[in-house]
Amino acid sequence: MRRRVVMSMLAGVTLLASALLGTGAPAARAADVPAEFGTDWHDPVTAAPPVSVPKGARSCQVTLAEAQFRDFTPYRGTYTPPQGCGGRWSKVVLRLDGKVKGRQYDRLGYLHVGGVEVLRTSTPEPSPDGIEWHVEKDVTRYSDTFRGPQDVEMLIGNVVDDTYTGVIDVKVTLTFYQGRPEASVPDKVLTLAGGTTLTTPRNSERVVAEVYATGSGGGCEEFWYLTVADPAPYSCKADKGPYREVQIKVDGQLAGIAAPFPNVWTGGWSDPFLWYVIPGPRAFDVRPIEYDLTPFAGLLDDGHPHKVEVSVAGVPEGQAGWSAPVNVLVWQDAHRAQVTGGLTEAKASGPVNSSVYSPGSGEYRVDTDAGHRLTVSGYVDTSHGRVTTTVTRTLATTSAHRWNDGETTDALDATWTDGQSVTVGAAGAPRTTRTRRTYTMNGATTIGSDDRLRTRLVLGDRAAIRRPGGGWSRLDDTYRGDATYTLNVPRDQRHAVGTSSERYRLYGSNGCYDRTLATEQGVLTEDRRDC
DSSP: OOHHHHOOOOBSOOOOOEEEEOOOOOOOOGGGOOSSOOSOOOOOOOOSOOOOOOTTOOEEEEEEEEEEESSSOOEEEEEOOOSSSOSOEEEEEEEEEEEEOSSOOOBEEEEEETTEEEEEEEOOOOOTTOEEEEEEEEOGGGHHHHTSOEEEEEEEOOOOSSSOOOOEEEEEEEEEEESOOSSOOOSEEEEOBTTTEEOOOTTEEEEEEEEOOEEOSSSGGGGGGGOBOTTSOOSSBOTTTTOOEEEEEETTEEEEEEOOOOOOOTTOTTOGGGTSSSOOTTSSSOOOEEEEOGGGHHHHTTSSOEEEEEEEETSOTTOOOEEOOEEEEEEEOTTOSOOEEEEEEEEEOOOEEEEEEEEOSSEEEEEEEEEEEEEEEEEEEETTEEEEEEEEEEEEEEEEEEEEGGGSEEEEEEEEEEEEEEEEEOSSSOEEEEEEEEEEEEEEEEEOTTOEEEEEEEEEEEEEEEOGGGOEEEEEEEEEEEEEEESSSOGGGOOOEEEEEEEEEEEETTEEEEEEEEEETTEEEEEEEOO
């Protein structure tokens, strides 16, 4: 893709089940669909389920932030715990309400409470007449942070001038539901002092790091999956090709690996008309990568500070473009002041990264096949006996990238898999949880001799989880889009047309959810539930 059109211009500082909620308006009839995009369209909506909340429970609401973002000045405020809902909550739900009108790029943002990142988000691009959107997120896991007064910082970096007129207006609230949580929540939520230093309580028996990793900022790392190595003649270069891997180390020892999610923001793939109503998966609630660091708990429990570092393998030396803030979730042994233990195994396969360039006559291709495997194991001696945890993570990437001279045709077919098994052995038989995540991207952008740009794209976010005792779940979130418009003309002369759809299916031992949305020229034409 030519860089002048491919960049979605995500400016600003980069900033779990979630849902972006729509207005609830009924789907339009075919007769109501215009011949092309106009100056207004349906408010953004996704097919993901809303956060489930306990029925009949007492609830309290607190406003976390209320701000208008015109530049790169953060909102700063304070948080005070709710009154009247106790100190234990069955569910805590974050809700962001946003609105913007005029002309504006997609922007990235973050929300910190007490230094803990509780939301990373991006924004939709507005219509001239204005849009509103809403995001929900289950933030019960951060309950420890919410129990005391905290500083609040939020930023959605923005530029407002005579051309880009959209001021981003947001309000964020927390709703607390009194009661006992459905699942175990962390006793402590920690951040890294100075960005790399972690000191855990000495009785920590389970440790999980979450990393909000995003490639962004308007440069090539926003489109890392399209980068190629020399000598391939392409506008976004990386000396090791498109393979990226988010790594976490403890005291210099590789402790976890993960495939980054290939986020596509609402200006991505050169075509904002794809995303005006239905965004790509995870665009408005960027979910963190989770690393089970429990094999290192015995080392971390010595009372001393330890160095925890996150890096993205594959990024060219000295090149910026990634943000990866870290929260650390800790579960403590309630009956022992100190837990001891040790790391017994840390074994990684040599990473594989093959990126093969096939030149042609005006047409070019790069095929990438890459992967990595890591196993770490350790134990802790707790008040309920010795507990051994073994974590194995296996990554694999395959992609085929094709383009022509001038990049007027640019196509990618890619699949990323991230499989993990966590085996916990205490008194009795070991219990294993297996998770397999698969991300897919299959699309092409073409620019015709008439300067008409067309993008066709299918994105997939899938997960299969099997838990001890027979519990299981499967997620399949698929987006499809096809949009065309004229380049290098004023907005009202683009003659844009486009369709998009999303089907979100979540099913398993706890039931079923299935919702399909479809749009045409910015009009919602289908909203169907099948479970």
